Amino acid sequence: xxxxxxxxxxxxxxxxxxxxxxxxxxxxxxxxxxxxxxxxxxxxxxxxxxxxxxxxxxxxxxxxxxxxxxxxxxxxxxxxxxxxxxxxxxxxxxxxxxxxxxxxxxxxxxxxxxxxxxxxxxxxxxxxxxxxxxxxxxxxxxxxxxxxxxxxxxxxxxxxxxxxxxxxxxxxxxxxxxxxxxxxxxxxxxxxxxxxxxxxxxxxxxxxxxxxxxxxxxxxxxxxxxxxxxxxxxxxxxxxxxxxxxxxxxxxxxxxxxxxxxxxxxxxxxxxxxxxxxxxxxxxxxxxxx
Numbered sequence: 001x002x003x004x005x006x007x008x009x010x011x012x013x014x015x016x017x018x019x020x021x022x023x024x025x026x027x028x029x030x031x032x033x034x035x036x037x038x039x040x041x042x043x044x045x046x047x048x049x050x051x052x053x054x055x056x057x058x059x060x061x062x063x064x065x066x067x068x069x070x071x072x073x074x075x076x077x078x079x080x081x082x083x084x085x086x087x088x089x090x091x092x093x094x095x096x097x098x099x100x101x102x103x104x105x106x107x108x109x110x111x112x113x114x115x116x117x118x119x120x121x122x123x124x125x126x127x128x129x130x131x132x133x134x135x136x137x138x139x140x141x142x143x144x145x146x147x148x149x150x151x152x153x154x155x156x157x158x159x160x161x162x163x164x165x166x167x168x169x170x171x172x173x174x175x176x177x178x179x180x181x182x183x184x185x186x187x188x189x190x191x192x193x194x195x196x197x198x199x200x201x202x203x204x205x206x207x208x209x210x211x212x213x214x215x216x217x218x219x220x221x222x223x224x225x226x227x228x229x230x231x232x233x234x235x236x237x238x239x240x241x242x243x244x245x246x247x248x249x250x251x252x253x254x255x256x257x258x259x260x261x262x263x264x265x266x267x268x269x270x271x272x273x274x275x276x277x278x279x280x281x282x283x284x285x286x287x288x289x290x
Contacts, residue, residue: 004027006029007049007050008054012103013051017078020113052079060095066096076097077099100115101116114151118151124196143188145162146188151193175255191228195236205232
């Protein structure tokens, strides 16, 4: 179970966060920035949800100190938006805030949970960006998009649109750098994010499969075997996201940019199945990740 630390002055904020997270995380409440830093120092805190205005004024210095001391910590700002706070939100991003939740706008249970998990996925970006240092920027951006947008089930056309490149150009740039074609790269992105989620031992393979819209837990396990030759449990014990990223990069072999490029093969995965608004309770409690 992951630990989420909070610095939230309003009971309503804490109540809505607890409702969204239910029993997925261990929520620890703090009353000031020093207490938050002490908790992060003593416990394996993965995410901190804070109100930047907990004492009336935006505390960007507290954010900077926290991120300097705990650079892998995912920091989510949860606050009320007013006209005089617009410029502060730009400063929040520069100070190190990874995600933003607005009271009354983004804090319905499913939306709030999605924002928290999406912000957590952004903490992968630093590790991935460092691993891709020196690679064609368009290829680096494609890999990062495949991970950060994994929950959206992008198509190769969507990837090209986000990169502002024709689909054929994306295929050629990836091939020249030795990376898999767009469809397979998008699956690698989902696997990297899935492995990151599996690093939290409270998350089962079935829960991760549902979160990332795999048709089923079996489909997720089959994809792990096909791409990695490993079970979700082996991915977790092998290092999670770092294990999957290493496996991907070990297969990268730069090619002649003028060489013939094969068309992007379609994935064999069954289309996703809509499950409704609520998560099945059987998946909430499942702990089998073999």
